[in-house]
Amino acid sequence: MAILVLGGAGYIGSHTVYELIDAGRDVVVADNLLTGFRAAVHPKARFYLADIRDRQAMDRIFESEQIEGVIHFAASSQVGESMQDPLKYYDNNLGGTTVLLQSMVAHGVDKIVFSSTAATYGEPERIPILETDRTAPTNCYGETKLAMEKMMGWTSRAHGLRYVALRYFNACGAHPSGCIGEAHAPETHLIPLILQVPAGKRQEISVFGDDYPTHDGTCIRDYIHVTDLAQAHILALDYLLAGGESNVFNLGNGVGFTVQEVIQVAREVTGHPIPTRICPRRAGDPAQLVASAEKARSVLGWKPRYDDLKTIVATAWAWHKAHPNGFAE
Ligand code: UDP
Numbered sequence: 001m002a003i004l005v006l007g008g009a010g011y012i013g014s015h016t017v018y019e020l021i022d023a024g025r026d027v028v029v030a031d032n033l034l035t036g037f038r039a040a041v042h043p044k045a046r047f048y049l050a051d052i053r054d055r056q057a058m059d060r061i062f063e064s065e066q067i068e069g070v071i072h073f074a075a076s077s078q079v080g081e082s083m084q085d086p087l088k089y090y091d092n093n094l095g096g097t098t099v100l101l102q103s104m105v106a107h108g109v110d111k112i113v114f115s116s117t118a119a120t121y122g123e124p125e126r127i128p129i130l131e132t133d134r135t136a137p138t139n140c141y142g143e144t145k146l147a148m149e150k151m152m153g154w155t156s157r158a159h160g161l162r163y164v165a166l167r168y169f170n171a172c173g174a175h176p177s178g179c180i181g182e183a184h185a186p187e188t189h190l191i192p193l194i195l196q197v198p199a200g201k202r203q204e205i206s207v208f209g210d211d212y213p214t215h216d217g218t219c220i221r222d223y224i225h226v227t228d229l230a231q232a233h234i235l236a237l238d239y240l241l242a243g244g245e246s247n248v249f250n251l252g253n254g255v256g257f258t259v260q261e262v263i264q265v266a267r268e269v270t271g272h273p274i275p276t277r278i279c280p281r282r283a284g285d286p287a288q289l290v291a292s293a294e295k296a297r298s299v300l301g302w303k304p305r306y307d308d309l310k311t312i313v314a315t316a317w318a319w320h321k322a323h324p325n326g327f328a329e
Pocket of ligand 1: 219
């Protein structure tokens with residue numbers, strides 16, 4: 001039996017495929033390659049060029065492969081873009097997941113682990129955030145992810161499908177071997193943008209707001225290594241395969257860093273001064289997002305290995321230094 005990874009050519013998907021194959025699992029990847037890269041797909045995975053909004057393509061995969069569970073990363077994931085083009089997010093994230101679930105139900109595939117996000121919480125009621133805290137997204141990306149969780153919930157009631165929603169905090173870093181890493185076009189995430197400065201591709205890093213109610217005025221986030229996220233997906237799938245009930249878990253280190261602190265760590269890792277420019281706040285950004293991941297630790301037995309930001313940034317730097325053009329070369 002194989003695991004189907006949707007969006008397995010993307011950043012977190014490709015790292016999860018590497019971990020699955022290292023663990024000896026049989027893996028099928030489907031990706032439309034709109035934002036993912038064929039070169040990011042592990043050579044031992046069977047690859048289908050397919051869009052989750054395409055019912056025939058989904059049916060074909062479930063008919064040709066013996067799928068025991070699905071890990072679903074195939075979604076649009078940029079906060080800023082979701083505010084400018086919300087319907088793209090409804091179409092890809094909700095439309096796509098609707099078709100996927102219809103096809104899964106039709107083929108009796110009843111276990112799914114999928115990417116949710118800390119953006120489902122919006123402005124948090126307290127720090128660290130628990131899974132039971134209020135969900136009130138402040139951007140359309142978070143809104144569609146919360147709606148995906150609810151869609152899974154209703155489908156679960158009606159059809160007995162079981163799901164795990166993993167609410168990631170800030171994914172970062174790269175595979176320790178340096179063979180795959182983060183590559184978005186355009187890049188919008190803090191750590192890869194900071195590293196473009198020492199890589200000679202950017203003069204300075206913009207700091208979006210220095211008037212937040214935090215100790216240095218810049219936003220606080222919980223940065224979690226992509227390999228640790230990948231491991232959590234495998235644990236979540238095994239939890240469902242062992243009969244676990246539908247569930248939601250936060251994934252973070254439980255420690256927050258300001259934008260300025262992340263820049264300082266990058267200076268130490270790269271030996272470059274990395275100049276900054278203070279800019280206005282970015283729409284939809286909460287001041288602070290820090291996870292309590294106690295539930296994932298206790299229920300799934302998850303233990304992040306990369307709990308040190310310097311090591312995390314060093315893995316990202318190794319990837320960006322060796323692949324200045326991402327997967328394009
Ligand atoms: N950020 C910034 N400058 C940039 C990109 C991001 O100051 O060029 C800030 C952003 O406002 C947020 C934090 O860095 O507070 C992390 O942003 P990112 O886009 O990496 O992840 P998000 O928190 O939106 O998921």
